[in-house]
Every structure is written in structure tokens, then in C-alpha cells.
Amino acid sequence: AQRVTQPEKLLSVFKGAPVELKCNYSYSGSPELFWYVQYSRQRLQLLLRHISRESIKGFTADLNKGETSFHLKKPFAQEEDSAMYYCALNPYYGGATNKLIFGTGTLLAVQP
């Protein structure tokens, strides 16, 4: 079954500390993976996509097919990074639909 697992419901770090939000997926094919973010009182928005291999707001994520992981990392957390982060998988990569399967989300709290 297709599944996205985010083991941590809450991750609390101090400003300037490194951050790693974990995401593991279960899928037999070649998935397309994303991180979406939801800041307080705002709507869900795309943070980054594994294909683009970009660094957005200092965040990066590398797809590790061997470990079926797509962890989100940032070397130095900022208070404005506090938000809910969702890992998502599109099992129809390259296909006719952009259906997304979401993980349960991790709330990142960056303390001053």
C-alpha cells in the first residue's frame, strides 16, 4: 500500500540549531515526493519537490530510494520556520494525475 510516514508529531528546536524532519514512504514504483508547509493561519503551500533538487528557504531534502526516505533538513533553524510540515507522495509520477498522499505532518517549533 502507498503510505507516507512522519514519525514525529512535534519537533522543538532552538533558533540556530539544525533541523531534520523525517519522512519515510512505502511505494513500489518511482514516486514523486514533496514537502508542503502550513504556517499559522495560512493555507498549505508547496515548499519543495524532490525532482527540482532546490534549496527553498534554506531547506533541502534528498530522496533516498534505498531507505525510502525523504527527510527535510535545514542547518540553522529560524523562528519563522515554525509551521506544520507535511511530506507528500504522488504515486502517479509522470502520469495523468497529480494525486497526493500526505503524511500526518510534523509541527516544527523553533524556540528563541
Place this chain on the structure above:
Amino acid sequence: GAVVSQHPSRVICKSGTSVKIECRSLDFQATTMFWYRQFPKQSLMLMATSNEGSKATYEQGVEKDKFLINHASLTLSTLTVTSAHPEDSSFYICSADRGTDSYEQYFGPGTRLTVT
């Protein structure tokens, strides 16, 4: 660009009545719109995928007669919760994409439905 709106943002209805939620893409044409349901402190659960001019595709376990989806134009999809019950109370979120060449989904702000 790529703004998605939902209306209403919050609705309270009585058990047994029906309620309609609208999802609009304001500045782009949405080939596909998606409807999600989010329970408190839980993930977004995809309910259905709707394409303009065709029937919606429902996820396993979602009652299509309970949650009626209409995608009448490239900028509007509606979700009607029929004969609502208190267990239908939830946060309903829609999203839209620009088509098969676009990977990004643009999300609406959500609609809080409370059935009394």
C-alpha cells in the same frame, strides 16, 4: 498568481440538511481539483479528484452519494455534503492544479463544517 478560494470559510448546519462548499481558482484554469478532509491533528485525507466536465473519482471508502462533487467549469468545483450528520463535521480543503504538466497543487484556505 495561482490563488484558490473556498466559500464559505465556516458553516454550521443541522443534522439531515445538505450543505454546499465552493472551490474556485481565481486566476488560473484548473484542469483538476481535489477535495480533502482533515480531522483534528490528523493528516489530509484525499476524498476525490474532479476533472472539469467529467465525473469525480472517489477514493476508497468515500461515499459518492454522500459527498457530491460537481466540476462544472475550469474555475469552479463544488462539494455538497448531503443529509449531513455530526460525524461529517470536519475541515474540508480543496486544491487545484493547472494540468498534467504542472506538479504543484494550490490549496484553498479550507471550510470548517459543523453539523449539530
